[in-house]
Amino acid sequence: MKNDFIMFIQNKYIYVPFLLWFGIQLFKLIWDLVTTKKFNFKRIMGAGGMPSSHSAVVSGLATLVGKYEGVSSANFAIALIMAFVVMYDACGVRRAAGKQAELLNKLIETPGLTGVQVSERLVEVLGHTPVQVFVGALIGIVVGLIV
Secondary structure (H helix, E strand, C coil), X not given: CHHHHHHHHCCHHHHHHHHHHHHHHHHHHHHHHHHHCCCCCHHHHXXXXXXXXXXXXXXXXXXXXXXXXXXXXXXXXXXXXXXXXXXXXXXXXXXXXXXHHHHHHHHHHXXXXXXXXXXXXXXXXXXCCHHHHHHHHHXXXXXXXXX
């Protein structure tokens, strides 16, 4: 059991993507603190922003798999296809959901337009722009090649 845990935490396919995610989320937290002068802990767990940690994680993982298991392996194919799905979702579906949340928040806040009472605003920063996804993927690829 102890040996399994040690093998788990030493698995580069687990700790590298996790550290990538944590590092990018920490960067976003610090950047937000510097630019707004406010500490927003939600930036650690929140989605959206530059760069995309989702893209970095999946592209870093796919790069690691391709580097160590070969680009002709089934694991690389799975990791690559999943990376494309996640990145498409980040700048497609989740970005559209964020735009819809922004519009709904504006509608609800317009006096007299709706009689709806809302206790909290919808989250608007859900997805990423294509540039945020590209930069995140590039960071993931570079880290995957270095490790």
